[in-house]
Amino acid sequence: MIIAITIIGVLILAYFAFTNFYPSFGGDVSKQQQLIYKDSKQFKDGKFTNINPVPKELSFSETTKLAYTFFTTKVPNGRPKKDLKVTKIDSTNVANYKGEARMIWFGHSSFLLQIQGKNILLDPMFGKVAAPHPLLGGNRFNQEFPLAIEKLPQVDAVIFSHDHYDHLDYQSVLKIKDKTNxxxxxxxxxxxxxxxxxxxSKITELDWWQETQLDSLKLVCTPAQHFSGRKLNNGQSTLWSSWVIQSNEENIYFSGDSGYASHFTEIGNKYGPFDLALMECGQYNEMWADIHMMPEETAQAGVDLxxxxxxxxxxxGFKLALHEWTDPVVRVKVEAAQLNIEVITPTIGEEIRVKDAINTSINWWDNL
Structure with missing residues (x-):
């Protein structure tokens, strides 16, 4: 018994030492900041909340069981057979681009958006693993990127949807912060x-439905149904969101992470229609369907918007759930056809024209 208690005590001390001193865990919201957040309708009893009463608070045993299931379940075709090849883009092409609004996908939920002469990064996660330490996660599917991060031009704006590791990455921020306005x-x-x-002075925090201007662009922080936290003791301490990006000519929606709910219809009614909606579709499971959409819901959310x-x-990008790696894109295309909404599925690095995007790489994931 003494040995067991000693081991548990050592593990607890190691956890707190790791989370308090290892920089990738980020910062903690102070009591002073919480007083400011009390003005938000989403902030209650010291935590941010969804409109619907989700996600369910899991007990320690439920959390342990879920973790055990994830780490011990073997998923056939859970990863590509080899690293995904990406379409390369020349750094000069990016730096000198002045054409119509376009996007470059870096995999998972990361994009470079070039619009109205501005360079904007969406959830720029360029790390090898979606975890606080390289030993705590599986490698991403693509070793290379369309453009080396060091060769990115000056970045006018970075937009983050929430603080999870597959969206907000410490090393990625270090690489881009000095070139980001x-x-x-x-x-x-x-x-x-x-x-x-x-x-x-370089950070603007927004609540749901708040708007701000980036010169000629309107940026709107819009709702999502998800959660937050980078360690066990700071869950829901920061807000999660989707985003609307509007120019005089283009209208773009970026979902961040979200379960399916009525906010899609509300956003569509207030800010739609959208030329292009970037929609979460992957890392889902019936056990956590309230915080990640199933592919069929992704298609319906596009209609709602x-x-x-x-x-x-x-x-x-990453294996963060128990489905085959191609399951999301296959299922969403089937449902989208039924709902008569167009789906584009570019390769990583392929140019995406916001107004007139078309598929030039049909089912590129087959046999990978």
Whole structure:
């Protein structure tokens, strides 16, 4: 008994030492900041909440069981047979681009958006694993990127949807922070950036439905149904969101992570129709369907948003669930056909024209 208690005590001390001193865990929201967040309708009893009463608070035994199931279940075709090849783009082409709005997918939920002469990064996660330490996660599906991060031009804005590791990555922020003019994040997420030496003057935090201007562009922080946290004791301490990006000519929606709910219809009615909606589609399971959409719901959400086209994202990057790696894109295409909404499925690195995107790489994932 003494040995068991000693081992448990050592593990607890090691956890707190790891989370308090290892920088990738980010910052903590202070009591002073919480007083400011009390003005938000989403902030209750010291935590951010969804409109619906989700996600369910899991007990320790439920959390342990879920973790055991994830780490011990063998998933056939859970990863590509080999690293995904990407379409390369020349750094000069990117730096000198002045054409119509376009996007470059870096895999998972990361994009470079070039619009109205500006360079904007969406959830720029360029890390090898979606975890606080390289030993705590599986490698991403693509070793290379369309463009080396060091060769990115000056970045006008970075937009983050929430603070999970597959979206907000410490090493990625270090690589881009000095070439980034400004960061736009949901409430609380700025604490992580400040902990990583991003100047507070370069950070704008927004609540749901708040709008801001980036010169001619309108940026809107819109709802999502998800959760947050980078360690066991700071869950729901920061807000999660989707985003609307509007110019005089283009209208783009970026879902972040979200379960299916009525907010898609509300956003569509208020800000739609959208030329292109980047829609979460991957890392789902019936056990956590309230915080990640099933592929069929992804297609329906695109309809709710009044999107002219949807692009499935949050797949093709990491194995974070128990489905085959191609299951998301296959299923969403089937449902989208039934709902008569167009789906585009570009390769990583392929140019995506916001107004007139078309598929030039049909089912590129076959046999991979």
């Amino acid at each position: 400004h960061f736009y994040v949901p409430l609380g997420v700025g604490e992580h950036l400040k902990a990583w030496n991003v100047s507070e 009044k999107a002219k086209k949807i692009m499935p994202i949050h797949w093709g």
